[in-house]
Amino acid sequence: MTSFHAAPKGVVDINERQVITPEQVDLAEKLKNEANVFFKERKYDDAIRLYTEAIELNPSVPAYYCNRALAYINTEAFGYAIADADKALNLEPGFVKGYYRRATANMALLRLKESVRDFRMVVKRVPKDADARKKLTECEKMHRRIEFEKAIEFDEEGRSVADQIDLPSMTVDDSYDGPRLATENGHGVIDKAFVDALLTRFRDQKAIHRKYAYQIILEAKKMFTEQPSLVDITIPEEARLTVCGDVHGQLFDFLNIFDLNGYPSPTNWYLFNGDFVDRGSFSLEIILILFAYKWLYPNSVYLARGNHETNNMNKVYGFEGEVKAKFSETMFKLFAETFNALPLGHLIQEKIFVVHGGLFSRDNVSLDEIRQINRFMQPPTEGLMCEILWSDPQPLPGRRPSKRGTGIEFGPDVTENFLNHNNLDLLIRSHEVKDEGYVIEHNGKCVTVFSAPNYCDRMDNLGAYIHITHDRKVSYHTFKAVPHPNNVKPMQYASQFSQFGL
The missing domain is CATH 1.25.40.10 (Tetratricopeptide repeat domain)
Structure with a gap:
């Protein structure tokens, strides 16, 4: 033609x-x-x-x-x-x-x-x-x-990888010079000294022993499994909560958040709102740090599932390849089980709703419905769980099919309806790169926060995080990317076709 x-x-x-x-x-x-x-x-x-x-x-x-x-x-x-x-x-x-x-x-x-x-x-x-x-x-x-x-x-359905991990058979040689977990009554015990040493070890691009990695994952999985799909967070007067968006395997930018904002503690709380892994090539280190902090401070560190804490995304965008290269296929399968246990959202001070993606294809979805979602699976391609992980805001009223091909796009009227129906004040979500690290939309009712600056070494965006206090005061803070080792590029472990056209 x-x-x-x-x-x-x-x-x-x-x-x-x-x-x-x-x-x-x-x-x-x-x-x-x-x-x-x-x-x-x-x-x-x-x-x-x-x-x-x-x-x-x-x-x-x-x-x-x-x-x-x-x-x-x-x-x-x-x-x-x-x-x-x-x-x-x-x-x-x-x-x-x-x-x-x-x-x-x-x-x-x-x-x-x-x-x-x-x-x-x-x-x-x-x-x-x-x-x-x-x-x-x-x-x-x-x-x-x-x-x-x-x-x-299908053949392996019902068989938990976690039940097949034999920790006692994993011996740690005297030659291992990394951090070691203490043991009480035959069980690993974590302390701040171990986590501090873990961070130093990973900054130096060194690995920890597989036994300790498995212990960290198993303890985190146990904690997440006991949590509901929607977790309530009540901030005490003496504490402050920091909400972070996607960090996507960018270890040195992730650690810079702690350098700028303080490390997790009983008074310095964190909520990481999904997409910890993929894209960046230090996803394994980030997720082990987050799981270790969850184990150390279970009431001060909160994690939500993102659309990249899923098998299909991990196969394409790097996490599966990274875990197999650094440890084993069995460890990746254990991560997949653990990701299935991650909560889908958080409710802060009964008024601030936080999920990775966004809202829903129908009105009047209640918090009780969200609490009752059976999340222990790979996400479906439609329904509440899918939309929580994949949806995005749009400036115009109403709804339309997602630009991503999964989930929906929702307008300011949809946000207003959801918040009013559930007696809420604010929606915080992540899921999208923003030039300034965050953006406030929908008449101030919808905030996007993204915490991976200069995303994939190519977007020149700032990162951001949000402070929330006991009295629900909200403030926004941005930061620039920091140098990282030149020998490790983004997408180093991703499949070849994940980079087609990029």
């Missing part, structure tokens, strides 16, 4: 039934070129804005949709990227980049059948494209692996 924008005297857009003048064609092309500059500078929101303006002027150019789709992919708006690829292919069914973008977005969502189908189309149309062939091979391999693992999961 000939691209409509090549016509010299104005064209008729077949979808919009409008005449597009030569001036509109020229201006749209200019906007597209300006958007490309923003894209190269990694200013993806600006690029999306200009691509959108170009499309509004001349909606007949498949490349505009595909360019915007790539910008959406870089902001993890995979649902929007798929919609743009569909539009490009509707305009020009043979447009190779349309198949390529749709394959990439579907792959990020682990819709692997659809991704394989589109990559095969790319390879068919451009048989000499070595990159496309490589990505097709990776996608097919991942698809086979996931199908195989589904089959063996």
Whole structure:
């Protein structure tokens, strides 16, 4: 099909039934070129804005949709990227980049059948494209692996990995020079000295003995299992709670939060609101530190599940590969069981609702419903648990399908309804990179906090955390990224196709 924008005297857009003048064609092309500059500078929101303006002027150019789709992919708006690829292919069914973008977005969502189908189309149309062939091979391999693992999961159903860990058989050699847990009555006992030594050990990029790693995970799993799906937090007068968003395996930025804000203690409380792992390449160290602090200060440290504390995300974005490289597949399976036990949300001082993603596809969801969610599973693709982990706010009223392809987007009226229905004052959530580390939306009722500055070494964003006191005073604090070892890059343990298009 000939691209409509090549016509010299104005064209008729077949979808919009409008005449597009030569001036509109020229201006749209200019906007597209300006958007490309923003894209190269990694200013993806600006690029999306200009691509959108170009499309509004001349909606007949498949490349505009595909360019915007790539910008959406870089902001993890995979649902929007798929919609743009569909539009490009509707305009020009043979447009190779349309198949390529749709394959990439579907792959990020682990819709692997659809991704394989589109990559095969790319390879068919451009048989000499070595990159496309490589990505097709990776996608097919991942698809086979996931199908195989589904089959063996059925055979292993009901068998807990935690019950199979034999701690007494794990001996710690005298040559081990790292921190050691004390033992009382045959059980490991944690203290502040151990956790302090753990932090130093990890700053130095050294490992701890597998026995101690297993003990930390098992103790954390036991604690989380005993908690409800929605945990109530009551801050005493002498304490302060700090709420942090995604930290995503960025160990040195994570430790900088403690350097700036103080280490966890009986008076310096923390709530980490999901997405501890994946992306960054020190996810294992972060999760072991958080679990160790939970064990040390069970009433001062709180953790919520994010959408990346799930098997599918971990297979693609690095945590599974990292744990297997540093320890073993068995340890990863134990982490997966432990993630299933993580609470889904927290209620602070009876008035502040905190979840990783956001709100729901229907009105009048009650806190009691959330408390009753059976969370001990991999998250479903719809329903309350899915939406808690995946949803995002939008500026306009109402609801619409998520830009991510999972969950929903909810407007200020939805936030207002939920808070009023449950006699709440504020929603705090994470899940999205923000340039300033946090953003306040929905008439001050919805706050997003993100705590991984310069996300993946490429976004130049600040990190942020939130202070909340006994009398519900809320304050916001931002911080910059700090240096980290150059020998370890983000996504070092991620699967190959997790980086396609990024």
